[in-house]
Amino acid sequence: METLEAIQARHRKEQRDLQSRITSKKKNATKKTRKGVNEECTALEQDLKERQELELAAPNGDRDVDEQLGEEGEEPNGVGQNTAGNGTATDTNGITDRLKDTTISSDTHTPTQYSQPPSKIQTQPSSEPTVQIQAQSEGQGGKKRNRQKDRLARRAAEREEAADAAEQEAWGMTDHRGLERSSLERTFSTHGLIEHEIRPDGHCLFSAVADQLAQRKIPILPSSGNGTIHKVTGEGEGKAPPYRVVRRVATDYMDSHPDDFVPFLEEPLESYVPKIRDTAEWGGQLELLALASAYQVEIKVVQNGRTETIQPSGGHGQREAEKKGDMTIWLAYYRHGYGLGEHYNSLRKKS
Structure with a gap:
């Protein structure tokens, strides 16, 4: 794992490289392209700053970073679970809740009468708890993915690609x-x-x-x-x-x-x-x-x-x-x- 000193050294190198690149872009900008190049350079600086702040926050604990970035749709491991003696996790509370929420229909539509014994009624559990159980079980085996980080990385990659295309176009223009x-x-x-x-x-x-x-x-x-x-x-x-x-x-x-x-x-x-x-x-x-x-x-x-x-x-x-x-x-x-x-x-x- 990369140490804090190594991360900071790499960050300084990334900042120097970005400044050299921005200087080159502005030097080759014309009157018509200057506004777009300035906006592009500002975006590159902002993306680098956000990414480096995330990387510096990571050594303090992944959970702290997740809470600061506001993860959506994720719950802590172990909620609503009981551990059996053999180490297998069972969700008895979840099963009970699903049974309570199950809608049972009969030919007569009478809540107190059933067309067959209650023990043989086939319940149809909702899909949402199943998805949550799968997400929890997958999370037990490894580190959770941080969706906010993924979005930032994807956006930075798109801007980097656009910047490279603009740079190539600038090099091809007449000075x-x-x-x-x-x-x-x-x-x-x-x-x-x-x-x-x-x-x-x-x-x-x-x-x-x-x-x-x-x-x-x-x-x-x-x-x-x-x-x-x-x-x-x-x-x-x-x-x-x-x-x-x-x-x-x-x-x-x-x-x-x-x-x-x-x-x-x-x-x-x-x-x-x-x-x-x-x-x-x-x-x-x-x-x-x-x-x-x-x-x-x-x-x-x-x-x-x-x-x-x-x-x-x-x-x-x-x-x-x-x-x-x-x-x-x-x-x-x-x-x-x-x-x-x-x-x-x-x-x-x-x-």
């Missing part, structure tokens, strides 16, 4: 995150860029653009063609975080050039602009075009397998870049790399 990362890093290396992490909080596009503007010493409040500084409604440098100023620059440009954006919107510009300006709504292609035009810069977005270039309206930014030097800002776009979904990082030049 989109890894492939995307490899493609982006090759482009970073080609252009001499290093990645600057931006917080994934819904403002990532505007924060990344603000970082790029600061790297190239481009004023966050853009100027018009005649050198006049545009005022951003209700905001100014030092009064709002940079991403908020960049949001307002984008929406102010969209407000003043509606024909460039209305055909691509699924809602009125009057409701779209406040949402982009005042909330953490994600920015996208339209906001990149507005920012390229407002700041008169070229924006290059490095993504999986390609690099997209956004030119300002009319190509004026390209001519400005030729006059002033490098006016190109670089962003990295992730579709699979972050748990919240699409994300932008800033790409700085290697020093």
Whole structure:
């Protein structure tokens, strides 16, 4: 029989093995499978905990474990039994009770009259006491089965089988995150860029653009063609975080050039602009075009397998870049790399 120390050592090994397995599952989970994998891992941990608690309780006495788990339909050995001198158990009380409960019928249906002598009446004992007697006699020869333990073991086996199937399916899936990362890093290396992490909080596009503007010493409040500084409604440098100023620059440009954006919107510009300006709504292609035009810069977005270039309206930014030097800002776009979904990082030049 396994000692308590051996059981505890085995439990520690099982816990380490389970943690390694859970770590592997979570590492290979994608955005679509993450919720199911987390639920599966929680179930595996709970099953292991329940099983180990049962095994630790067993050395204290099988009867205590049975009572704690609430066995159903089992009675202690020896109830209602008398032991004869030769060691054979007889259930005289049970036979008497069955005789009392026996329904006797006659042709006349009179309780006090019989069609034959009482001694010859064939009684039909109920099946339930017979089943109990058989269960008791079987229990005398060995240890009782614990039905609660059997149910827990069966449920754990079913979950283990489902977990193995899910793991096999995960191994067969394409590692989109890894492939995307490899493609982006090759482009970073080609252009001499290093990645600057931006917080994934819904403002990532505007924060990344603000970082790029600061790297190239481009004023966050853009100027018009005649050198006049545009005022951003209700905001100014030092009064709002940079991403908020960049949001307002984008929406102010969209407000003043509606024909460039209305055909691509699924809602009125009057409701779209406040949402982009005042909330953490994600920015996208339209906001990149507005920012390229407002700041008169070229924006290059490095993504999986390609690099997209956004030119300002009319190509004026390209001519400005030729006059002033490098006016190109670089962003990295992730579709699979972050748990919240699409994300932008800033790409700085290697020093």
